[in-house]
Amino acid sequence: MKAREREELPSHQTRDEQWTLIIRPQRGWLDLRLDQLWRYRDLVMLFVWRDFVAQYKQTILGPLWHIIQPLLTTLTFTVIFGRVAQLPTDGLPQFLFYMAGTVIWSYFAACATTTSDTFIANAGIFGKVYFPRLVMPISVLLSKLISFAIQFGIFLALLLLFAVRGAPVRPNAWVLLTPILLLIMAGLGLGFGIIVSALTTRYRDLRFLVAFGVQLLMYATPVIYPLSAIPDRYRILIGANPMAPVIESFRFAYLGTGTVSMGHLFYSFGFMALLLFVGLLLFTRVERTFMDTV
Amino acid sequence: MSTVISVENVSKAYRLGLIGGGTLHEDLTRWWARVRGRPDPFLKIGQKDHGNRDGETVWALRDVSFEVKQGEVLGIIGRNGAGKSTLLKILSQVTAPTTGQIKVKGRIASLLEVGTGFHPELTGRENIFLNGAILGMTKREIERKLDEIIAFAEVERYIDTPVKRYSSGMYVRLAFAVAAHLDPEILIVDEVLAVGDAAFQKKCLGKMGDVARGGRTVLFVSHNMAAVSALCSRGLVLDAGHVTLDASTDEAIRHYTDLRSELTVIALDQRLDRSGDGRIRFTAAWVEDANGNRAHTVASGQDICIAASYRAHGDAVRGSLVIAFSLKGPLGERISNLRADVAGFSWAQPPRVGEVRCRIPRLPLQPGRYAINAYAEINGCLADWVQDAGTLDVEAGDFFGTGRLPSRHTGALLIDQEWTLRSGAASAVCSNDSVRKASLT
Numbered sequence: 001m002k003a004r005e006r007e008e009l010p011s012h013q014t015r016d017e018q019w020t021l022i023i024r025p026q027r028g029w030l031d032l033r034l035d036q037l038w039r040y041r042d043l044v045m046l047f048v049w050r051d052f053v054a055q056y057k058q059t060i061l062g063p064l065w066h067i068i069q070p071l072l073t074t075l076t077f078t079v080i081f082g083r084v085a086q087l088p089t090d091g092l093p094q095f096l097f098y099m100a101g102t103v104i105w106s107y108f109a110a111c112a113t114t115t116s117d118t119f120i121a122n123a124g125i126f127g128k129v130y131f132p133r134l135v136m137p138i139s140v141l142l143s144k145l146i147s148f149a150i151q152f153g154i155f156l157a158l159l160l161l162f163a164v165r166g167a168p169v170r171p172n173a174w175v176l177l178t179p180i181l182l183l184i185m186a187g188l189g190l191g192f193g194i195i196v197s198a199l200t201t202r203y204r205d206l207r208f209l210v211a212f213g214v215q216l217l218m219y220a221t222p223v224i225y226p227l228s229a230i231p232d233r234y235r236i237l238i239g240a241n242p243m244a245p246v247i248e249s250f251r252f253a254y255l256g257t258g259t260v261s262m263g264h265l266f267y268s269f270g271f272m273a274l275l276l277f278v279g280l281l282l283f284t285r286v287e288r289t290f291m292d293t294v
Numbered sequence: 295m296s297t298v299i300s301v302e303n304v305s306k307a308y309r310l311g312l313i314g315g316g317t318l319h320e321d322l323t324r325w326w327a328r329v330r331g332r333p334d335p336f337l338k339i340g341q342k343d344h345g346n347r348d349g350e351t352v353w354a355l356r357d358v359s360f361e362v363k364q365g366e367v368l369g370i371i372g373r374n375g376a377g378k379s380t381l382l383k384i385l386s387q388v389t390a391p392t393t394g395q396i397k398v399k400g401r402i403a404s405l406l407e408v409g410t411g412f413h414p415e416l417t418g419r420e421n422i423f424l425n426g427a428i429l430g431m432t433k434r435e436i437e438r439k440l441d442e443i444i445a446f447a448e449v450e451r452y453i454d455t456p457v458k459r460y461s462s463g464m465y466v467r468l469a470f471a472v473a474a475h476l477d478p479e480i481l482i483v484d485e486v487l488a489v490g491d492a493a494f495q496k497k498c499l500g501k502m503g504d505v506a507r508g509g510r511t512v513l514f515v516s517h518n519m520a521a522v523s524a525l526c527s528r529g530l531v532l533d534a535g536h537v538t539l540d541a542s543t544d545e546a547i548r549h550y551t552d553l554r555s556e557l558t559v560i561a562l563d564q565r566l567d568r569s570g571d572g573r574i575r576f577t578a579a580w581v582e583d584a585n586g587n588r589a590h591t592v593a594s595g596q597d598i599c600i601a602a603s604y605r606a607h608g609d610a611v612r613g614s615l616v617i618a619f620s621l622k623g624p625l626g627e628r629i630s631n632l633r634a635d636v637a638g639f640s641w642a643q644p645p646r647v648g649e650v651r652c653r654i655p656r657l658p659l660q661p662g663r664y665a666i667n668a669y670a671e672i673n674g675c676l677a678d679w680v681q682d683a684g685t686l687d688v689e690a691g692d693f694f695g696t697g698r699l700p701s702r703h704t705g706a707l708l709i710d711q712e713w714t715l716r717s718g719a720a721s722a723v724c725s726n727d728s729v730r731k732a733s734l735t
Contacts, residue, residue, distance in 0.1 A: 018399065019300075019397040019398060019399055020398060020399055020400060020401075021397070021398040021399075021402070022395060022396070022397050022398070023384065023385070023387060023390070023391065023395060023396040023397075023398070024390075024391075024395045025390055025391050025392060025393055025394070025395075040427075040430075042427050042432050042433045043427040043428060045433075046423060046424050046427045046433075047424075050413055050416065050420075050424055053415075053416065053420070054413050054415045054416060057415040057456075124410075125410050125411050125428070126388070127383075127388055128386075128388065128404075128410045129386070129388070129404065129410050129411070129428055129429060130386055130387035130388055131428060131430065288389070288390045289389060289390050291383070291388055291389045292308055292389055
């Protein structure tokens with residue numbers, strides 16, 4: 001389908017009439033209009049705030065749910081994978097090991113699954129008003145970051161507790177890479193999410209695949225096991241998963257064990273950049289006409 | 295006056311085949327059929343498969359061009375499906391045109407539907423910020439106008455209550471208030487005036503007038519011809535995706551009314567703009583006078599019949615049939631719905647082909663041209679619904695037996711009435727035996 005054009009004409013272009021907006025069918029593939037997004041930054045922040053405030057209205061525990069969810073997941077993992085299945089944890093306290101994995105993974109999973117629903121979940125509002133559609137997935141990244149921060153805080157508190165009681169944990173200088181790790185995860189989640197969201201406008205089947213696929217992906221990522229526990233010949237397969245270096249690096253930074261290298265991280269970063277770029281191309285293609293197919 | 299919107303040869307096509315899709319499986323099957331040269335297995339029976347893309351294309355707009363000058367209030371009118379909403383969607387950038395271009399000078403704000411993005415759990419104040427930002431305001435702008443918006447919406451007391459506790463009237467008032475304070479150079483309004491109480495509607499019309507007087511431009515889409523004629527300085531009539539008239543408001547409304555009645559020239563059973571499952575179809579609709587003769591015009595106060603013939607699809611109609619005729623006035627306003635089941639009539643074993651008549655004693659309508667919508671349901675399911683199935687032309691008649699009728703502009707209905715007047719205090723209770731009847735019939 002053809003698409004629309006919206007462009008600000010440069011002010012030096014003097015004609016007898018100055019149009020501020022031209023709506024046209026076509027627009028270049030690379031015309032992503034990220035500047036538009038900046039103009040709508042207030043809206044991004046308001047959506048973030050709305051998600052946070054509205055999410056837990058009329059719940060008794062409210063924001064406490066941010067804490068309960070990862071704690072219960074960690075507990076379940078500790079019991080099932082640690083106690084029952086007795087998977088190795090690189091010699092770390094099982095609870096801390098699983099919590100590090102869960103906290104990190106749930107940020108990526110939440111970003112990917114929520115942004116992948118962008119067009120369908122917001123069809124009502126998108127059908128009535130124009131604003132850069134990317135506002136939605138970006139506000140999702142930020143609002144999930146809030147719950148990540150809360151969970152991360154709990155993780156740090158527990159880490160301190162364990163360290164004081166003499167557990168073999170050694171946080172190190174890799175901690176400084178945390179923002180980079182977050183950036184890679186957010187980029188991967190967003191890239192994956194918007195690619196799927198662009199495709200779901202045509203193929204609803206993908207919606208069912210996403211939640212399920214993200215869960216499967218977790219098992220292909222060293223969340224519940226350390227990369228060191230994987231035999232060498234399979235390690236390259238797991239290593240191809242761009243989330244694997246992120247989780248291993250995070251664990252190495254805060255707990256002191258893990259299989260990491262800068263090369264792996266560069267690979268993840270490159271993968272993220274490519275995925276995000278493809279995602280943006282697809283997303284901006286679809287956003288102009290998706291109302292006709294939804 | 296400079297031109298602020300220039301629409302140049304805009305067309306919009308919807309490709310039916312693509313909309314029908316939705317699962318990967320269907321698309322793959324369709325693609326596989328095409329590869330083997332077979333017809334599309336998902337085309338419905340009766341749809342033509344032309345073997346080219348045109349077969350799947352519906353033009354919602356075709357070569358639409360017009361210009362709007364600064365400060366104009368342009369009314370866009372047309373029947374359902376004429377392309378009004380598509381035009382507005384393109385203008386507000388919700389969807390893109392297929393060909394052509396639109397040039398705009400200044401910020402556009404559209405009220406395609408008020409209250410977009412309202413979150414029921416958030417308070418009125420919080421929703422003002424959210425909705426304002428969605429419509430393109432910055433936080434600073436909203437803060438500056440917050441008091442004005444709250445005052446305009448008349449919800450001061452409830453501004454910190456979640457909007458899910460609001461009455462629908464309050465909700466709409468708040469939503470409109472936010473949109474009305476956008477201060478755009480160009481405002482697009484679609485049917486918002488259908489909501490809210492009369493006083494608030496008046497306020498909204500006033501606000502739109504202010505906007506226009508402030509040198510800004512308004513595009514107004516409505517079925518309410520009364521509002522269009524009160525507000526607009528120019529009218530644009532759309533029909534089947536084309537602009538058929540671009541003229542003064544009065545001319546445009548007249549043209550639109552004629553257009554509506556032109557439809558009745560097409561035989562009713564040939565009409566495609568109908569809904570329902572088709573178990574029965576109306577084949578004709580007409581009006582009869584007191585003697586049972588078909589009548590072009592009838593008079594207020596006469597006994598008349600509205601009649602329609604139908605034919606069932608297949609052998610017989612199974613189930614109970616309900617017919618309704620609803621009447622629309624000359625300005626598109628709804629007059630009344632004559633529903634057989636509500637009035638106590640329904641038919642359990644209707645014949646396969648039949649004629650149904652609804653007798654209206656002493657027609658209580660003012661002179662004018664009314665449209666009749668025909669509606670049929672079987673066992674509670676819509677079987678056929680045709681808008682403007684027939685017209686009812688009414689001329690002045692002696693409804694009250696006084697030879698007089700009130701002015702046409704005061705309302706379409708004539709109601710039997712009895713008046714009393716007695717001396718004494720205003721609060722005196724009226725008792726039956728003291729009523730002096732002034733029977734007018």
